Amino acid sequence: MPTLMTYDAWFRDADSGTGRWELDEIVYRSPTGGLLEVAHDLEALKNRSAAGWMKLWDSRYKRTQWPYGSGVWGKKELVLPNIPDEHVVSLDEGGSNLFWADRFGRELGLKDLWVKQCGVSHTGSFKDLGMTVLVSQVNHLIKSGKQKIMGVACASTGDTSAALAAYCAAAGITSVVLLPRGKISPAQLIQPIANNSLTLALDTDFDGCMRLVQQLTEDNKLYLANSMNSLRVEGQKTVGIEIVQQFDWDVPDWIFIPGGNLGNVSALYKGFEEIQALGIISRIPKIVCCQAESANPLYRAFKTGWKEFHPITAAPTQASAIRIGDPVSRSKAIKALMKHGGSVEQASEQELADAMARADRTGLFNCPHTGVALAALIKFVARGEVKPGERVVVVSTAHGLKFGDPKTAYHTDTLPGVVPRYRNPPVELAADRTAVYDAVMRHVERSVG
Numbered sequence: 001m002p003t004l005m006t007y008d009a010w011f012r013d014a015d016s017g018t019g020r021w022e023l024d025e026i027v028y029r030s031p032t033g034g035l036l037e038v039a040h041d042l043e044a045l046k047n048r049s050a051a052g053w054m055k056l057w058d059s060r061y062k063r064t065q066w067p068y069g070s071g072v073w074g075k076k077e078l079v080l081p082n083i084p085d086e087h088v089v090s091l092d093e094g095g096s097n098l099f100w101a102d103r104f105g106r107e108l109g110l111k112d113l114w115v116k117q118c119g120v121s122h123t124g125s126f127k128d129l130g131m132t133v134l135v136s137q138v139n140h141l142i143k144s145g146k147q148k149i150m151g152v153a154c155a156s157t158g159d160t161s162a163a164l165a166a167y168c169a170a171a172g173i174t175s176v177v178l179l180p181r182g183k184i185s186p187a188q189l190i191q192p193i194a195n196n197s198l199t200l201a202l203d204t205d206f207d208g209c210m211r212l213v214q215q216l217t218e219d220n221k222l223y224l225a226n227s228m229n230s231l232r233v234e235g236q237k238t239v240g241i242e243i244v245q246q247f248d249w250d251v252p253d254w255i256f257i258p259g260g261n262l263g264n265v266s267a268l269y270k271g272f273e274e275i276q277a278l279g280i281i282s283r284i285p286k287i288v289c290c291q292a293e294s295a296n297p298l299y300r301a302f303k304t305g306w307k308e309f310h311p312i313t314a315a316p317t318q319a320s321a322i323r324i325g326d327p328v329s330r331s332k333a334i335k336a337l338m339k340h341g342g343s344v345e346q347a348s349e350q351e352l353a354d355a356m357a358r359a360d361r362t363g364l365f366n367c368p369h370t371g372v373a374l375a376a377l378i379k380f381v382a383r384g385e386v387k388p389g390e391r392v393v394v395v396s397t398a399h400g401l402k403f404g405d406p407k408t409a410y411h412t413d414t415l416p417g418v419v420p421r422y423r424n425p426p427v428e429l430a431a432d433r434t435a436v437y438d439a440v441m442r443h444v445e446r447s448v449g
């Protein structure tokens with residue numbers, strides 16, 4: 001077996017697929033201002049057969065040989081092939097639960113519905129998948145003396161900053177996070193604070209923080225950790241590969257995924273395209289990128305038949321991590337969605353809240369972004385686009401525990417403009433035997449009848 005095989009990876013222009021910059025350079029954009037992507041020498045990777053890759057990756061999956069037990073680093077050859085293992089900063093990300101949503105699926109008339117629980121992860125969101133790669137590469141640049149980097153910075157709607165802070169803290173690297181003041185959840189705010197990140201709460205929105213962090217990192221003293229940095233996509237792309245792996249290398253029919261800055265949907269396609277090139281899968285699932293109606297620039301572009309894209313000012317939404325009006329990775333996302341015939345759907349505040357609550361009643365505990373994807377799925381089922389026997393995966397992007405406030409507001413009926421049809425408010429009672437017994441019996445009889 002070619003165990004000592006070497007593989008090559010480099011940055012290239014994502015639009016044209018040309019140019020070459022080394023991964024050890026600090027570069028985020030091509031000279032034309034476009035996004036970069038990490039290219040892999042797929043010809044060299046083809047030296048191992050598809051069956052060989054599946055066997056190798058399965059042999060590492062969730063084992064303890066560090067860092068290969070991580071869902072990301074188990075596929076190291078296709079992620080960052082040349083980073084020394086001792087420079088990898090891993091918190092055992094990936095390998096997350098693929099929940100068979102049997103009961104919720106049957107409620108919707110589906111036989112084969114699954115939820116990929118990316119929020120069951122170290123910092124509670126899928127951002128860990130990308131951040132392990134970015135922080136590992138920064139750690140490598142520092143440890144190998146290839147670059148002088150004083151710290152890493154990001155703008156965030158809450159989950160990116162949590163992941164950056166944790167990975168940097170684990171590696172002993174300084175981190176700085178720029179957050180829109182009052183627009184992220186309390187749980188998300190405490191994460192970078194606890195991990196000793198310089199936490200800047202700014203009077204602007206996410207798009208304003210994004211503009212500032214790009215200026216802040218211009219002189220290369222601080223490394224930029226947002227998803228326009230294509231290293232993050234390399235980790236995030238493993239989610240699709242892992243879903244297929246969890247189905248014993250069977251490809252599902254549909255994947256519904258929430259989208260804000262649009263790095264994750266681009267990453268999903270990139271992973272599938274690469275394992276298709278390696279012969280591991282023969283087709284790519286139908287992918288639906290799901291947006292909140294109040295932050296829906298991609299949906300609007302889709303509705304024009306991809307003729308026009310206009311950034312918008314995103315309005316408040318329970319799905320605060322996708323409150324983005326000017327998504328950085330839109331060109332990658334649109335290119336992939338057009339190429340593969342992917343779709344975009346949107347959900348109102350009422351629809352996403354009800355979908356989240358309905359699914360929770362069947363044993364899940366969803367974040368509002370997952371609610372957006374579930375609401376989009378409900379529309380596809382109602383229109384007959386998703387058929388009863390098809391295998392559907394919903395990518396859950398964060399843990400519901402990070403979003404207790406909108407969930408509490410739903411159940412206590414304090415969400416403006418939302419009528420909570422599935423609310424289950426706490427019942428406040430005197431600590432009295434009869435009162436408690438009567439309340440329980442009323443509930444049990446209602447549930448049975």
Ligand SMILES: *Cc1c(COP(=O)(O)O)cnc(C)c1O
Binds near residue numbers: 258
């Ligand atoms: C970041 C994030 C998203 C959106 O991902 P993009 O790559 O920005 O499209 C969705 N849900 C949650 C919970 C997130 O943290």
